[in-house]
Amino acid sequence: MTFSPAHWQSRLDALRAAHHVPGATLAVFADGRIHELASGLLHRGTGVEATTDSVFQLGSIAKIYTATLVMQLVDAGRLDLDAPVCEILPEFSPAGAPGADRAITVRRLLSHTSGLTGDFTYDSGRGDDCLADYVRAARNVALDCPPGTAVSYSSVGYSVLGRIVEVVTGRTWDQALKERIVAPLGLTHTMTLPEEALAFRTAMGHLPGDGPEPEPAPAWDMMPRSAGPYGRVLASAADVLRLAKMHLDGGATADGTQVLGARAVAAMQRWEVDVPDRWTVSADGWGLGWSLYDWNGVPGYGHDGASVGQYGYLRVVPGADVIVVLLTNGGGARRLYADLFRELLADLAEVRTPPPSRRPRTRRPST
Structure with a gap:
């Protein structure tokens, strides 16, 4: 039509x-x-x-922009979808069962299956280090469910993905x-x-x-x-x-x-x-x-x-x-x-x- x-x-x-x-x-x-x-x-x-x-x-809708950035890095061989996030961001350590941090992968953050809770609002300022500070502040954010077991829509996870983009590219998000x-x-x-x-x-x-x-x-x-x-x-x-x-x-x-x-x-x-x-x-x-x-x-x-x-x-x-x-x-x-x-x-x-x-x-x- x-x-x-x-x-x-x-x-x-x-x-x-x-x-x-x-x-x-x-x-x-x-x-x-x-x-x-x-x-x-x-x-x-x-x-x-x-x-x-x-x-x-x-x-x-901003999450699509971040997901596209992440997948550009995966496409270029600079990032592994199934790598534990803690290997890229050692400071990333959410509260949960033992070993949960290694079960949270880039793929699970992208697909909202990481188990991370939905929101953690933290004003880490206007500086270029704001995402690094956010990830450190979120280290004790709770899990809603074990990683990989269910959809748990998480904005927290996308701020973590944004920080991954920064670490891999050397640029701010x-x-x-x-x-x-x-x-x-x-x-x-x-x-x-x-x-x-x-x-x-x-x-x-x-x-x-x-x-x-x-x-x-x-x-x-x-x-x-x-x-x-x-x-x-x-x-x-x-x-x-x-x-x-x-x-x-x-x-x-x-x-x-x-x-x-x-x-x-x-x-x-x-x-x-x-x-x-x-x-x-x-x-x-x-x-x-x-x-x-x-x-x-x-x-x-x-x-x-x-x-x-x-x-x-x-x-x-x-x-x-x-x-x-x-x-x-x-x-x-x-x-x-x-x-x-x-x-x-x-x-x-x-x-x-x-x-x-x-x-x-x-x-x-x-x-």
């Missing part, structure tokens, strides 16, 4: 208003082209309008991201630090207020710099789509530059573990970074993200050559995503997404 900008602009406007989302940007790859739409306001207090080049906080992903892909509206966002139209998060419309959050950015590898990337919807398009194209850019090897791209999308509880994690399975979906036999991958009052959604349907990215700044963002993606994916990729109440499948699809 051909993408109709006028039709989808109308649907974005209507659904955004119906679900009280202040502003949203949408980027869609279909028909071999990138289509960009915007709707509403970046900030209800100032009245600044959302535009297609507006920058939003991506939340956990932020620098590695700019040099190894942002620059090769020509991502002009992607950054990691709040002061870098001042040059762009930037979305403000919104939180529930007294009425039906959400109100601007009390502060724009509440995450420490050490949150970068798991949640602190800012970007336009089209820039997020260009990262996903590189993965869709076997790791190559539009000019043929190989940012990531095709085998590494395939490994990231390979089913590593089932997700039996879709209420906790919106996925059917997990690969190496990507959340994986089985839409009634149609495979896909993507990731969700959330920060304070900002929410992002990324879905890829490789069989249909379709990518959809939605970035929002509050209100009923998840309802907007569910309604809009249900219509978009059905129209563009003949995908029937399940209603939110559907119980998940608990077995991986046949290959």
Whole structure:
């Protein structure tokens, strides 16, 4: 089905208003082209309008950037997926059963099967040593389950992966991201630090207020710099789509530059573990970074993200050559995503997404 900008602009406007989302940007790859739409306001207090080049906080979609960095190093033979993390970071020693530290591997961090608990928020400052300090501070973080036994979604694990990138490359995570992903892909509206966002139209998060419309959050950015590898990337919807398009194209850019090897791209999308509880994690399975979906036999991958009052959604349907990215700044963002993606994916990729109440499948699809 051909993408109709006028039709989808109308649907974005209507659904955004119906679900009280202040502003949203949408980027869609279909028909071999990138289509960009915007709707509403970046900030209800100032009245600044959302535009297609507006920058939003991506939340956990940042994990795909970190996973891509890690897999570049694996692809180059500089990192072993199955190496114990403690061999790379001797200071990494989570609390748990004896030997648990050696059972936590790079692969298990990427696939959220390390057993590490979900969150450990620690402000280790703005210095270039912030991730090193974070990993030292997290040495006694508890395990939710023994490594390799279940999905235990862990942002902690991705900060550890970010530190691994630093140790292997000799660059900060932020620098590695700019040099190894942002620059090769020509991502002009992607950054990691709040002061870098001042040059762009930037979305403000919104939180529930007294009425039906959400109100601007009390502060724009509440995450420490050490949150970068798991949640602190800012970007336009089209820039997020260009990262996903590189993965869709076997790791190559539009000019043929190989940012990531095709085998590494395939490994990231390979089913590593089932997700039996879709209420906790919106996925059917997990690969190496990507959340994986089985839409009634149609495979896909993507990731969700959330920060304070900002929410992002990324879905890829490789069989249909379709990518959809939605970035929002509050209100009923998840309802907007569910309604809009249900219509978009059905129209563009003949995908029937399940209603939110559907119980998940608990077995991986046949290959």
